Amino acid sequence: MALNVRHPIWLSATPSPGVRTFATLFLLETMARASTATIVPLQAYELLADERQVSFLYTAVGLVALAASFAIPVMIRRLSRRWTYTIGALALCVAYLALWSQTVSGQATGMLLRVFGTSCLNIALSLYVMDFIRKQDFVRNDATRMAISTIGWSSAPTIGVWLYTGIGPAGVYVWSIAWSTILIAVFWYFRLTENKVIVPGRIAPSNPLRNVRRFLAQPRLRLAWTIAFGRSCFWVTFFVYVPITMVAAGEGKAAGAYVISAGNALLISALLWQRINGRIGVRGAIVSCFAILAVSVFCAGVAGVTAPWWTAGFLLVGAFAASGLDAIGAVPFYRAVHVHERPEMTAVYRTYMDVSELAPLFVYGVLLTWFGLGVVFIALSGLMLVCGLISLRHLPRRL
Structure with missing residues (x-):
């Protein structure tokens, strides 16, 4: 049975949900997660002292997180979207407590809870966006959301390293727990209204495997997943291997944080990509982003550890293109998914992050x-x- 609350009359003046509402929630989520974006891989590297072992740790966490993500639609059905979102934020708090232990088991547990919490937040918020944002405003919503999140993604990774090196693990993890708590409070402020935003999400009982088969049977959803997967692979690689590259090259922890912050600052270019999208369309913008990524990331690989700042520069060019995909990359999914299948298909679509x-x-x-x-x-x-070629071949010219 879904959990409901009685709402006092004086809350009826709370702002109705819109682009600003979701941008605010995303900004707070960003602050809750971004401060540890550089710390998590660095701490794993310190504990394991081997890039290969770090990769395999992330792989193991990803496997478990992928399996756990299929339970989220059941949570939404039984507890409602609001409680699923709240559980996601609480999972971030527990994750930071586990990471604070600075043990291998705590590291693995914290990484898993951090990914699971993010999944809960992402799926629930995506469902709200599709309910309350008009189709013609999808690009504006995502571009605005990414541009505003620049505040967090450009500053929080550096702040996290300063706290970690200056105060210790307690500094960065208490800071991140505080932002997770603020996220819960603001979310419930927006939800505690008498308008549509408080309506619990309704989802029929479903079999996860059946949902996957249904998703795979729809070419447009498969294409949307591929685009999102490619975009996410860049950011995962950026967050994990930029700090490791800078440390391995002898540049220190702070250097990696500065590069991460600079790359995240480029999220403000989402507004520019919104205008580019208006000129060349969703298909042209997505293909252009993947083309820039392919060239810039290849150059970064050639530079490698021997020229770390050249590597960083090429990756920042890639971050500019990836910001374009952040602004418009979800549009193919928004416009392809059927209304009656949104909860189930969103849960399957969201697996691109885990994979x-x-x-x-x-x-x-x-x-x-x-x-x-x-x-x-x-x-x-x-x-x-590969993602660029698939997009060029299969994305409709008019989307």
Whole structure:
């Protein structure tokens, strides 16, 4: 049975949900997660002292997180979207407590809970967006959301490293728990209204495997998943291997944080990509982004550890293109999914994040057995090229 609350009359003046509502929630989520974006891989690297072992740890976490993500539609059905979202934020709090232990078991547990919490937040918020944002406003919503999140993604990774090196693990993890708590409070402020935003999400009982088969049977959904997977693979690689590359090159922890923050600052270019989309269309913009990514990431792989700042520069060019995919990459899914299948198909679509933290990192772990760190970026460039060619061939000219 879904959990409901009685709403006092004085809350009826709370703003109705719209682009600003979802942008605010995403900004707070960003602050809750971004401060540990650089710390998590660095701490894993410190504990395991081997790039290959870090890759395999991420692979193991990704496998478990992928399986757990299929339970989220059941949570939505039984507890409602609001409670699923709240559980996601609470999972972030527990994740940071586990990471605070600075043990291998705590590291693995914290990484898993962090991914699971993010999945809950992402799926629930996506369902709200599709309910309350008009189709013609999808690009504007995502572009605005990404542009506003620049505040968090450009500053929080550096703040996290400062807190971690200056105060210790307690500094960064208490900071992140505080932002997770604020996220819960603001979310319930927006939800505690008498308008549509408080209506619990309704989802019929469903079999996860049946949902996957239904998803795979729809070519447009498969294409949307491929685009999102490619975009996510870049960001996963960026967050995990940029800090490791800078440390391995002798540049220190702070250098990796600065590059991560600079790459995230480029999310503001989502507004520029929104205008580019208006000129060349969704198909042209997505293909252009993948083409830029393929070239820039390949160059980063060639530079490798021997020229870390050149590597960083090429990856920042890639971050600019990836920001374009953040702004418009979800549009093919928004416009392809049927209304009556949104909860189930969104849960399956969301697996691109889990798979992107699983498949490429496993491949990297194998490749790093024989090659240096640069091979990671060269392998990623091949994936970007494949995603671009698929988008060019299968995306409709008018979308």
